[in-house]
Amino acid sequence: MKYTTRHKRTHTKQRPAWLTLLIVSLAVFNVPEALTGAGVALPGVAAQMHSSAQALQWVVVGFNVTFASLMLAFGTLADRVGRRRIFLIGITVFGVAAAVCTFAGSILVLDIARAVGGIGASATLTAGSALIASRFHGAARVRAFGIFGTAIGAGLAFGPLISGAVDSATGWRGVFAIPAALGLLVALVARPMLDESRNAAAHRLDWPGTITFTAGLFLFIFALVEAPAFGWISPVVLGSLAAFVALMLVFHAVEKRHPTPMFDLSLLRHARFMGVSLAAMALAFSLLPLLVLLPTYFSAVEGYSALHAGGVLLLFTAPMVLMPMFAGLVNRVLSMRAQLTVAMVLVAGGMTWLTVIGPGVGIGTLAGPLLVTGIGYGGTLAVLDGAAISSVDLPKAGMATGMFNAFRLTGDTAAAAVGGSLLVSVTAARLTGKVPDPDAVTEQLNGGIHTTLPAATGAFTSALHVVLWLGAALALITVPVLLRTMRPQSSPSLVVARSEGVVAEEPAAEQVH
Numbered sequence: 386m387k388y389t390t391r392h393k394r395t396h397t398k399q400r401p402a403w404l405t406l407l408i409v410s411l412a413v414f415n416v417p418e419a420l421t422g423a424g425v426a427l428p429g430v431a432a433q434m435h436s437s438a439q440a441l442q443w444v445v446v447g448f449n450v451t452f453a454s455l456m457l458a459f460g461t462l463a464d465r466v467g468r469r470r471i472f473l474i475g476i477t478v479f480g481v482a483a484a485v486c487t488f489a490g491s492i493l494v495l496d497i498a499r500a501v502g503g504i505g506a507s508a509t510l511t512a513g514s515a516l517i518a519s520r521f522h523g524a525a526r527v528r529a530f531g532i533f534g535t536a537i538g539a540g541l542a543f544g545p546l547i548s549g550a551v552d553s554a555t556g557w558r559g560v561f562a563i564p565a566a567l568g569l570l571v572a573l574v575a576r577p578m579l580d581e582s583r584n585a586a587a588h589r590l591d592w593p594g595t596i597t598f599t600a601g602l603f604l605f606i607f608a609l610v611e612a613p614a615f616g617w618i619s620p621v622v623l624g625s626l627a628a629f630v631a632l633m634l635v636f637h638a639v640e641k642r643h644p645t646p647m648f649d650l651s652l653l654r655h656a657r658f659m660g661v662s663l664a665a666m667a668l669a670f671s672l673l674p675l676l677v678l679l680p681t682y683f684s685a686v687e688g689y690s691a692l693h694a695g696g697v698l699l700l701f702t703a704p705m706v707l708m709p710m711f712a713g714l715v716n717r718v719l720s721m722r723a724q725l726t727v728a729m730v731l732v733a734g735g736m737t738w739l740t741v742i743g744p745g746v747g748i749g750t751l752a753g754p755l756l757v758t759g760i761g762y763g764g765t766l767a768v769l770d771g772a773a774i775s776s777v778d779l780p781k782a783g784m785a786t787g788m789f790n791a792f793r794l795t796g797d798t799a800a801a802a803v804g805g806s807l808l809v810s811v812t813a814a815r816l817t818g819k820v821p822d823p824d825a826v827t828e829q830l831n832g833g834i835h836t837t838l839p840a841a842t843g844a845f846t847s848a849l850h851v852v853l854w855l856g857a858a859l860a861l862i863t864v865p866v867l868l869r870t871m872r873p874q875s876s877p878s879l880v881v882a883r884s885e886g887v888v889a890e891e892p893a894a895e896q897v898h
Contacts, residue, residue, distance in 0.1 A: 399580050400578055400579065400580055402520040402521060402525075402529075404578045404579070405516055405517060405520045405578075405579055405580070406517060406520075406521075406529050406532060406533070408571060408574070408575050408578060408579060409472070409513040409514075409516055409517055409533065410532055410533060410536035411536070411567065411571055412472070412476050412509050412513055412568070412571045412575075413509065413510055413513055413533065413536050413537055413540070414536040414537070414539055414540040414567075415476075415479070415509075415540065415564045415567050415568055415571075416452075416479075416506045416509060416510055416537070416540060417537055417538075417540030417541040417544055418540040418541075418543070418544040418547065418548070418563075418564060419448070419479075419483065419502065419506070419544075419561075419564040420445070420448065420449075420540075420541075420544070420676075421540070421541060421544030421545050421548065421676045421677075421702075422544050422545070422547070422548030422551075422560045422561075422563070422564070423444050423445050423448065423499070423560070423677070424445060424545070424676055424677035424678070424679075424680045424681070425545055425548040425549050425552055425560060425680045425691045425694065425695055426444075426548065426552060426557040426560040426561070426691075427441050427444060427445075427557075427677075427680070427681055427832070427833060428557075428680070428681060428684040428685075428691070428832060428833025428834070429552060429556055429557030429560075429691070429833075430444065430492070430495065430557050431831075431832025431833055431834065432832065432833070432834060433557070434491065434492045434495075436492035436832070437614065437828060438613070438614075438805070438808075438809045438827065438828055438831040438832070439610055439611055439613065439614050439809075440492045440493075440496065441492070441805075441831065441832065442610050442801070442802065442805040442806075443496040443499070443500075443610065444492075444495060444496060444499050445499075445677055445801050445805075446606055446610055446798060446801050446802050446805070447496050447497075447499045447500035447503065448499045448500065448502055448503040448506070449503065449606075449794065449797055449798035449801055450500065450503065450599075450602060450603050450606050450798055451500050451501070451503030451504045451507060451599075452503035452504075452506050452507045452794060452798075453507075453602065453791065453794030453795050453797065453798050454507075454595075454598055454599040454602045454603075454791075454795075455503075455504060455507040455508075455595070455599065456507050456510070456511050456787065456790055456791060456794065457595070457647045457648070457787045457788075457791055458590060458591075458595040458647065459471060459475070459507050459508045459511040459512060460511045460515065460787055461588060461589075461590045461591070461647070462508075462590060463508075463511060463512040463515050464515065464583060465583065465588075465589070465590070466583070467581050467582070467583050468512045468515045468516045468519060468581070468582050468583070469512075469516065469575075469576075469579045469580065469581040469582070470581065471508050471511070471512040472508070472509060472512035472513055472516060472575070472579070473572060473575060473576055473579075474505075474508060475504075475505045475506070475507070475508025475509035475510075475511075475512055475513075476505065476508075476509045476568050476571050476572045476575065477505070477568075477569070477572040478501065478502070478504060478505030478508070479502050479505030479506050479508075479509055479564070479568045480505070480564070480565050480566075480567075480568025480569035480571075480572055481505075481565075481569070482498045482499070482501040482502035482504075482505055483498075483502055483561050483562075483564045483565035483568060484561075484562075484565040484569070485498040485501075486498045486499060486502070486558075486561035486565070487558045487559075487561045487562045487565055488558070505568075513533075514530075514533065515582075516579065516582065517529050517530065517533055519582040520580070520582075534709070534766075535706070535709075538705055538706045538709065538766065539706055541676075541702060541705060541706075542699070542702035542703055542705050542706045543699075543702070544676075544702075545676065545680065545694070545695040545698040545699070545702065546692075546695040546696060546698070546699050546702075547563070547695070548560045548563075548691065548695060549680075549690070549691040549692040549693070549694055549695025549696065550691075550692050550695065551563055552690075552691035552692070553690050553691050553692040588644075588645035589645060591639075591640075591643050591645060591646055591647040593639045593643065594636060594639050594640055594643060594646055594647040594648065595647060597632050597633075597635050597636040597639060598632075598636050598647070598648075600632055601628075601629050601632035601633050601636060602629075602795060602798070604625045604626075604628050604629040604632065605625070605626070605629040605799075606798055606799065606802045607625050608622045608625035608626045608629065609799070609802035609803055609806050610802045610805065610806060611625075612806055612810070613806050613809040613810045613813070617810075636648075637650070647787075648784075648788055648791075649784045649785075649788070652777060652784065652785055652788055655776055655777055656869075656870045657772075657776035657870050657871055658773060658776040658777055658785060658789075659870065660863075660866050660867055660869070660870030660871060661725070661769065661772045661773045661776060661789070661867075661870075661871070662773060662788070662789055662792040662793070663863060663866060664725060664729060664765070664769070664863045664866070664867055665765075665769055665773075665789065665792060665793040665796060666792055666793065666795065666796030666799075667729075667796070667859040667860055667862070667863045668729075668732065668762060668765060668796070668860065669793070669796035669797045669799070669800035670796075670800045670803070670804070670855060670856040670859050670860075671732050671735075671736055671758060671762060671856040671857075671860060672762060672797070672800070673797055673800040673801045673804060674800065674804040674852045674853065674856055675698070675701055675755075675758070676698065676701075676702075677801055677804070677805070678804055678805070678808060678849065678852060679694070679697075679698060680694040680695070680698070680833070681831065681832075681833045682742075682845065682846075682849055683697065684833035684834075684835060685829075685830045685831075685832075685833050685834060685835055685836060685842075685845060686744055686830075686835075686836075686842045686845055686846065687744070687745075687746075687835075688835040697748060697751065697755075698755075700748075700751070700752055700755035700756055700759065701755040701756070701758055701759040701762075702759060703759065704756060704759035704760045704762075704763045705759055705762055705763040705766060706763070707763065708759075708760060708763025708764050708766065709763060709766050715764075716768075720873075721768050721771070721772050721775075721871065722867065722868070722871040722872070722873075724764060724768050725764075725765060725768060725769070725772060725867050725871070726864055726867050726868060727761075727764065728761045728762070728764035728765045729761065729765070729860050729861070729863050729864050729867065730761070730860075730861070730864060731757055731758070731760055731761025731764065732758055732761035732762055732765075732856075732857075732860040733761075733857045733858075733860035733861040733864075734757060734761075734857075735754045735755070735756075735757035735758030735759075735760075735761055736754075736758055736853050736854075736856045736857035736860065737853075737854070737857040738753060738754035738757060739751070739754035739755065739758065739853050740850045740853050740854065741754065742846065742849065742850075742853075743846050744839075744842045744843070744846065761860075770786070770789070772871070773785060773786070773789040774786055774789070803855075804852045804855075805831075807848065807851055807852050807855070808831060808845075808848045808849065808852060809827060809831055809848075810848075811844075811847060811848035811851050812827045812830055812831070812844045812845050812847075812848040813827045815843070815844035815847050815848065816840060816841065816844045819840040819844070820838070820840055820841065826838075826841050827844075829841075830844075830845045
């Protein structure tokens with residue numbers, strides 16, 4: 386008897402691409418919402434845990450350090466081991482870390498959980514953008530990343546208001562419970578709805594570069610955050626800064642010799658790319674102080690609830706969502722160079738105008754400067770990524786995107802650390818000789834504990850003005866930098882669709898399962 390074996394060829398049907406976009410957008414909305422929500426929660430954390438100003442800063446800064454330093458590493462890992470796998474790991478870690486924050490019994494546990502959450506957020510955002518790039522192509526990809534970017538912008542814009550409402554209703558723990566629940570829900574439903582994809586030609590992870598960059602950034606931020614407590618010229622602070630410099634020198638040497646570096650150092654010689662990157666870093670000193678420090682100021686000086694503070698901040702954040710919608714109209718009238726220049730002038734002017742803030746200030750007085758700053762920042766969101774990517778040759782566009790995001794997030798981290806440290810140092814200096822215990826009063830103010838003592842509110846306001854002037858100065862300084870570095874190029878500019886973290890070129894050697 387003759388037997389024959391029939392081989393059946395099986396095909397795995399791909400899930401609808403819109404499912405990928407929906408799931409990733411829900412996940413990435415969670416990331417900026419968790420970042421901005423932390424600022425709203427800080428007064429409640431301080432009141433319950435009686436923590437120092439430095440420990441409170443790490444609730445925000447710890448998340449930012451890990452988030453910023455690991456994005457390029459997770460981009461490589463996602464390409465090699467699977468984008469869905471890294472996305473699922475990332476959103477699960479993010480959700481579990483937020484859940485730990487919800488039930489944290491000490492400020493140390495809260496700080497560590499936030500840093501772990503930053504790792505998860507970095508993996509989520511990086512792998513999520515790669516998943517979208519693998520499922521959409523051409524014009525559809527541009528539209529998909531428009532939705533992706535809107536989800537991030539919505540998280541930034543409405544995070545303070547949502548967190549303020551939750552904080553007022555349930556307390557500060559509820560602020561972390563929302564991203565925990567949403568993150569774990571996405572992790573639960575995402576696995577059967579997402580297709581796996583990899584890049585067969587992906588390079589190996591640059592472990593030496595990742596380790597030296599992450600450690601160096603941590604030591605730099607550690608020095609900035611802890612300087613008010615140890616002293617700016619203390620051995621701890623100076624030693625941390627010296628170690629940071631040493632690690633950056635090692636990082637530079639490693640990247641020059643590594644066959645597949647996480648940073649392409651040749652991009653640092655592109656004046657146009659560096660000009661745009663510096664502008665993004667400068668903008669962080671307007672975004673982070675307003676999102677993180679203003680809620681604390683409103684609580685300590687004005688006695689606002691978290692919901693009230695979140696509502697006022699909507700004047701700043703809402704234009705950040707609305708402005709990119711008018712990008713097409715503005716592009717017909719102004720060049721990219723002109724758009725960025727005007728936007729930076731608006732940010733500088735708004736930050737300067739915001740120094741009218743003081744005890745008893747009304748929302749009518751704050752509306753103008755907050756709206757102007759928000760319009761300026763929103764204007765940069767419409768063109769900043771495209772300006773960075775189009776400033777280099779197309780083969781380097783992917784690396785330029787990763788480096789640009791690393792620069793921008795490093796700026797966010799530094800801005801949060803510098804702003805918080807200035808607020809502590811200047812407040813304590815202004816209170817010296819005016820109150821019996823300047824350090825204790827400074828701790829209370831930075832914890833958002835309401836006071837009507839004129840010396841205290843005056844000192845805290847003066848410190849906030851210093852932070853605002855710094856943001857205005859950095860924004861203004863970038864104007865001549867942009868005008869010089871973004872001069873019209875003799876060769877036709879590259880046509881690269883702007884997206885949040887991924888350029889509009891087809892991924893090479895894709896494998897989709």
